[in-house]
Amino acid sequence: MGKQKYLEMNRFTVMDESFNVTVKNEHIQEINLYLKKTKINETGGILIGYYSEDFKTAHITMVTGPPKDSKSGPTWFHRGTKGLKKLLLKKWEYQEFYIGEWHFHPDGPVEPSPQDIKQMIEISVSRRYNCPEPLMIIVAGKASKFMLQPYILINGKECLPLVPRIDIVDGEIS
Numbered sequence: 001m002g003k004q005k006y007l008e009m010n011r012f013t014v015m016d017e018s019f020n021v022t023v024k025n026e027h028i029q030e031i032n033l034y035l036k037k038t039k040i041n042e043t044g045g046i047l048i049g050y051y052s053e054d055f056k057t058a059h060i061t062m063v064t065g066p067p068k069d070s071k072s073g074p075t076w077f078h079r080g081t082k083g084l085k086k087l088l089l090k091k092w093e094y095q096e097f098y099i100g101e102w103h104f105h106p107d108g109p110v111e112p113s114p115q116d117i118k119q120m121i122e123i124s125v126s127r128r129y130n131c132p133e134p135l136m137i138i139v140a141g142k143a144s145k146f147m148l149q150p151y152i153l154i155n156g157k158e159c160l161p162l163v164p165r166i167d168i169v170d171g172e173i174s
């Protein structure tokens with residue numbers, strides 16, 4: 001992937017275009033590295049970013065890996081919290097905030113499971129996160145070939161996909 005392409009931004013939108021999220025190629029490459037590290041177990045982390053002035057677009061500025069106290073198996077992932085408070089306080093100084101989660105379903109569907117939706121609902125009402133409409137990026141497949149799709153939880157219960165769903169093959173968006 002050339003440097004220009006590496007810096008490119010991918011825009012995803014809900015069907016009625018009322019909300020968008022941007023994900024830079026460099027963040028997709030970072031996710032790809034975490035997938036290479038984990039092999040058969042789920043992995044994930046948090047999304048940090050900021051909202052446009054009209055709150056209609058979330059711009060992702062950082063994707064973390066799994067905090068050290070995370071636990072996972074082939075079909076489950078409990079994201080830990082170690083180090084996140086400190087990181088988020090630091091980001092706050094730059095007006096960047098927690099905006100959601102990402103995780104990997106090895107050889108699984110690129111849709112959130114009932115457990116994933118439950119987690120988003122819990123986050124949406126948690127004072128700790130202060131994020132009433134959390135995002136969740138699901139990646140599914142293998143490190144060498146995976147799909148990526150963001151979702152947003154609105155009204156505390158409705159989980160909507162943002163399109164397009166993209167395919168990444170050998171690190172290239174195809």
Ligand SMILES: [Zn+2]
Pocket residue numbers: 103105112113116
């Ligand atoms: Zn999941």
